[in-house]
Amino acid sequence: MEQFIRILAILLSSILVNNYVLSRFLGICPFLGVSKKVPTAMGMGMAVTFVMALASLITWLVQYYILEPLGVGYMQTIAFILVIAALVQLVEMILQKSSPALYQSLGVYLPLITTNCAVLGVAILNITEQYNLLETVINGVGAALGFTLAIVLFAGIRERMELNPAPYKALDGFPIALISASLMSVAFMGFSGLAIG
Amino acid sequence: MFEPVLWSIIVLGGLGAAFGIMLGAANKKFHVDKDERIEQVRELLPGANCGGCGYPGCDGLASAIVESGAEITSCAPLSKDNAVKIGEVMGITVGDVVPKVARIMCLGSEGNCANKFEYDGAKDCRAAYAAASGFKACRFACLGLGTCAKVCKFGAIEMGEDGIAFIDEEKCTGCGRCVEQCPQSSIAVLERNVDVYAGCTNIDKGKAVTQNCTAGCIGCGICAKACPFEAITMENNLPVVDTEKCRSCWICVEKCPRNCMLTTKPDKIAFIDEENCIGCTLCKKACPFGAIEGELKEKHRVTEQCRGCGLCVEKCKKDAVHLIQKDTLPS
Numbered sequence: 102m103e104q105f106i107r108i109l110a111i112l113l114s115s116i117l118v119n120n121y122v123l124s125r126f127l128g129i130c131p132f133l134g135v136s137k138k139v140p141t142a143m144g145m146g147m148a149v150t151f152v153m154a155l156a157s158l159i160t161w162l163v164q165y166y167i168l169e170p171l172g173v174g175y176m177q178t179i180a181f182i183l184v185i186a187a188l189v190q191l192v193e194m195i196l197q198k199s200s201p202a203l204y205q206s207l208g209v210y211l212p213l214i215t216t217n218c219a220v221l222g223v224a225i226l227n228i229t230e231q232y233n234l235l236e237t238v239i240n241g242v243g244a245a246l247g248f249t250l251a252i253v254l255f256a257g258i259r260e261r262m263e264l265n266p267a268p269y270k271a272l273d274g275f276p277i278a279l280i281s282a283s284l285m286s287v288a289f290m291g292f293s294g295l296a297i298g
Numbered sequence: 299m300f301e302p303v304l305w306s307i308i309v310l311g312g313l314g315a316a317f318g319i320m321l322g323a324a325n326k327k328f329h330v331d332k333d334e335r336i337e338q339v340r341e342l343l344p345g346a347n348c349g350g351c352g353y354p355g356c357d358g359l360a361s362a363i364v365e366s367g368a369e370i371t372s373c374a375p376l377s378k379d380n381a382v383k384i385g386e387v388m389g390i391t392v393g394d395v396v397p398k399v400a401r402i403m404c405l406g407s408e409g410n411c412a413n414k415f416e417y418d419g420a421k422d423c424r425a426a427y428a429a430a431s432g433f434k435a436c437r438f439a440c441l442g443l444g445t446c447a448k449v450c451k452f453g454a455i456e457m458g459e460d461g462i463a464f465i466d467e468e469k470c471t472g473c474g475r476c477v478e479q480c481p482q483s484s485i486a487v488l489e490r491n492v493d494v495y496a497g498c499t500n501i502d503k504g505k506a507v508t509q510n511c512t513a514g515c516i517g518c519g520i521c522a523k524a525c526p527f528e529a530i531t532m533e534n535n536l537p538v539v540d541t542e543k544c545r546s547c548w549i550c551v552e553k554c555p556r557n558c559m560l561t562t563k564p565d566k567i568a569f570i571d572e573e574n575c576i577g578c579t580l581c582k583k584a585c586p587f588g589a590i591e592g593e594l595k596e597k598h599r600v601t602e603q604c605r606g607c608g609l610c611v612e613k614c615k616k617d618a619v620h621l622i623q624k625d626t627l628p629s
Contacts, residue, residue, distance in 0.1 A: 173306050173309050184313070191320065197330050198328035198330055
C-alpha cells in the first residue's frame with residue numbers, strides 16, 4: 102500500500118506539481134515549436150510519451166549496470182545523450198517497418214525528440230532522486246503525460262489567439278505566445294500546494 | 299592514475315560501438331523498400347505544401363501519384379514543363395494543364411453592401427460566419443476579415459481598404475486553398491483564359507439583391523441579351539460565360555446596369571493595315587457591331603464602335619486586320 106501511494110505521488114508530482122515544461126522549464130523548444138495546432142501537439146505528446154518511458158527504463162539500466170559498476174557515474178550526461186539518440190533512431194526504424202500507420206502519425210516528431218532536453222532531464226532526475234526501476238518508468242510516463250497536457254492546452258490557447266489580433270501589433274505571434282506560456286506556468290504553480298503521502 | 303580516463307573512453311567507445319552496430323543491424327533488418335519514383339516526383343512538385351490537391355502536402359501527392367495513380371493535374375501550381383517531366387517519370391502522357399487563377403466574386407465593399415449588425419468577434423471570416431452567417435447584409439458577401447489572405451501560401455491575397463480581398467494575379471497559382479476556407483464562397487478558381495466573369499454570387503433576384511447591395515447581380519439577363527455571340531446564359535439568376543464562344547468584346551461589361559460584370563484584360567481594338575487592304579468588305583460583313591466603314595474596293599476604316607472581338611481578323615484573307623491594344627493606336 103505504501104508503495105502504491107508513493108507511485109501515485111510520483112505520477113501526480115510529475116504530471117502536475119513538477120510539470121516538466123511549466124515548472125522545471127525543460128522541453129520548451131518543442132513546447133513552443135510544435136504547439137500551433139492541437140492535433141500536431143497531440144502527435145508530439147504521444148511521441149514524447151513513447152520515447153520518455155523507454156528512455157527512462159534504458160538509462161536507468163545503463164546507469165546502474167554499466168556506469169556505476171565501472172566507477173564512471175560522472176559520464177551520465179554524455180552517455181544518456183548517446184542512449185536517447187540511438188533509441189530514437191531505433192524506435193523510428195522499428196515503427197517504420199512494423200507499424201506504418203503509427204509511423205505516419207508520429208513520423209515527423211520522432212527525430213525532433215532526439216534533442217528534447219525534457220527527455221534527458223527526466224533520465225538524469227530519475228538518478229538524482231534515486232528512484233528504483235518501477236518508479237523510474239512511472240516518473241518517465243508521468244513527465245511525458247505532463248508534457249502532453251501542457252503542450253495540448255497551450256496549442257488550444259494558441260489556436261484561439263491565431264484568430265484574434267494581439268493588443269499591440271508588436272506582440273503578435275511569438276511574443277504573445279511566450280506571455281501566455283508564462284501565465285500558464287503561473288497557473289500550474291497552484292498545484293504546488295498538492296501534497297500526497 | 300589514468301584508469302578513470304581509460305574506463306571513460308572504453309565505456310563511451312563501447313556504448314557508441316554497440317549502438318552503432320545495433321542501428322546498422324536494425325537498418326538492415328527493418329529496411330523498408332521505397333519507390334524511388336516518389337522522391338523524383340516530389341522533386342518536381344512545387345513544394346509549397348498548399349494542400350490544394352487534397353493530399354497532405356507535396357509528399358502526400360507524390361506518393362499518391364506513384365502508388366495510387368492520382369492525377370498529376372490535380373496540382374494546380376504545377377508548371378507545364380514539370381507536369382510533362384513527372385509524366386516521363388511515371389511513363390504516362392499528361393493532358394493539357396490549364397493555368398488557373400482565383401478570382402474574387404464579390405463587389406460588396408463597405409460602401410456597396412451594409413452590415414446587418416456590428417461584429418466584434420474574432421478577426422476571421424470563418425468565426426464571423428459562425429455568428430448568424432456573417433455580418434453583411436447580403437448572405438453571399440465577402441466578409442473581408444482576410445481568412446483567404448491568411449491561408450494563402452503564396453502571399454497572393456491582400457485585403458483591400460474597402461474590405462474586399464484583392465488577388466495578385468502574378469503570384470496566384472490557382473491552388474484553391476482560399477476557396478476551401480472562404481465560408482461565403484466569394485472566391486472561385488477560374489481558368490486564366492476566362493477574362494470576363496460576374497462579380498457576384500448572389501442567386502436571389504431583383505429586389506432581394508438591391509435591398510442589400512448596390513453592386514450585386516440582379517439576374518436581369520441584359521448581359522445575355524447584349525452578347526452578340528450568345529456566350530452568356532443565365533443560371534440561378536447569375537450569368538455564366540461560355541469561354542469557347544466569348545470573344546472578349548465586353549459589351550456585357552458595358553451594358554451591365556449594376557456594373558458587376560468584371561474583366562481583367564486590357565481593351566483591344568481592330569486596326570486595318572491600309573497597305574494590305576484591298577477593300578473586299580469581308581471584314582465589314584463579319585463585324586457584328588457595324589464598326590468597319592468603307593465601300594467595296596475602298597480602303598476600310600475601323601470606327602469607335604469596334605470592340606475588339608477579332609471576327610474581322612479571322613475573315614480577312616489578306617492579313618490586313620490586326621488586334622492591338624486600344625491605347626496604342628498608331629496615328
